[in-house]
Amino acid sequence: MLKNRFFLTGLFLLALIVLYYTFFDGGNITSSAGLDESINPETYRQQVDVQRKEKDHFLQTDAESPVPNKSSFKGLVYFKPDPAYRVVARLEPFADKTQKLVVRMSDGSEEVYDKFAHAVFSLNGEACRLLIVKLQNTYSILFRDATSGKETYGGGRYLELDPAKLTDNHVILDFNGAYNPYCAYNPTYACPIPPAENTLTIPVKAGEKYKEHQ
Template sequence: MIKNRFFLTGLFLLSLIVLYYTFFDGGNITSSSGVDEVIDPATYRQQVDLKRTEKDKFMRTSTESPFTDKSSFKGLTYFAPDPSYRVTARLEPFADKTQKLVVGMSDGSEEVYEKFAHAVFSLEGEAHRLLIVKQENTYSILFRDATSGKETYGGGRYLELDPATLTDTRTTLDFNTAYNPYCAYNPGYACPLPPAENTLKVAVKAGEKYIPHE
């Protein structure tokens, strides 16, 4: 069984990196020091839509796409880009840098990840706390929220963090980039499941929605 380790590969991964360095940094959204700056909502939405178009192309054409019948692929579905779901988080690193987390996979197996830090942030007028895990050079948050199993995939969604925006004390979380694991579209993939502590009571109406593809 193919393992999906909560990061996208190939062309989409490359385009995600380009987005962070050319838009979030060069577009005066977040500097490499993690300091928020004034953003233009219209430009932000345009850039997010562009990345989504590129992802659809990847899903439709790449051999690494989870969709086996690409001729019937009509594109992924999303919430409209919303800058309010792009938030600054305070980091609470672990004093013990060797802490590990055993993550259950969708096929019943397990994988071990490093515990990097907790991200503390405000969303919908409430304070929240999510665990960031690390595997190799990938920093991610696996989470569920009030939309899970309704408007979004019941198994949870993933949020990746750009290492360039991580400091010792803060980072940026952009829930508009939250995406579904490959197992949402193809049972041949095994995907990590969010830990229980990463369940948000609020509805995160940002990022990728979920409509089963036949």
């Protein structure tokens, strides 16, 4: 059975870099959190829409696409881009850098990830804490929230982080980039299941929604 690690890692990280230099003042660090959050909301929404169109094109045309019937694929469904779901999180690294997490896969197998840090942040007025894991050179958050199994995929969604932005003790989490695993499109793939601690009680109405047979 095929296993997907994470979806479109290279494309996603490239998009993060583009967004960073589009919206940040030449890379200057100006905010109290050590990150410049000043963005133009309308420009931001336009950039997110462009990324989503590029992803649809990949799913419709690329040989690596998990979509089994590309001719009937009409595109993904999303929440509208919302800068409010782009937040600064404080990183709480593990003192013991050798800590591991055994992650259960959707096919019953297991994979071992490195525990990197906890991301602590506020979203919609609620205090949140999510575990960041590392697999090879990919840093990710596997999470569920109050939309899981309703508006979004029941198996949870993923958020990938740019390693270059993890060198300080803060990081930007942009939930507009939250996406479904391959197994949401095709059951022949096995996907990592979010750990229980990464379940948010609030709805994260950002990123990719889920529509069966989309």
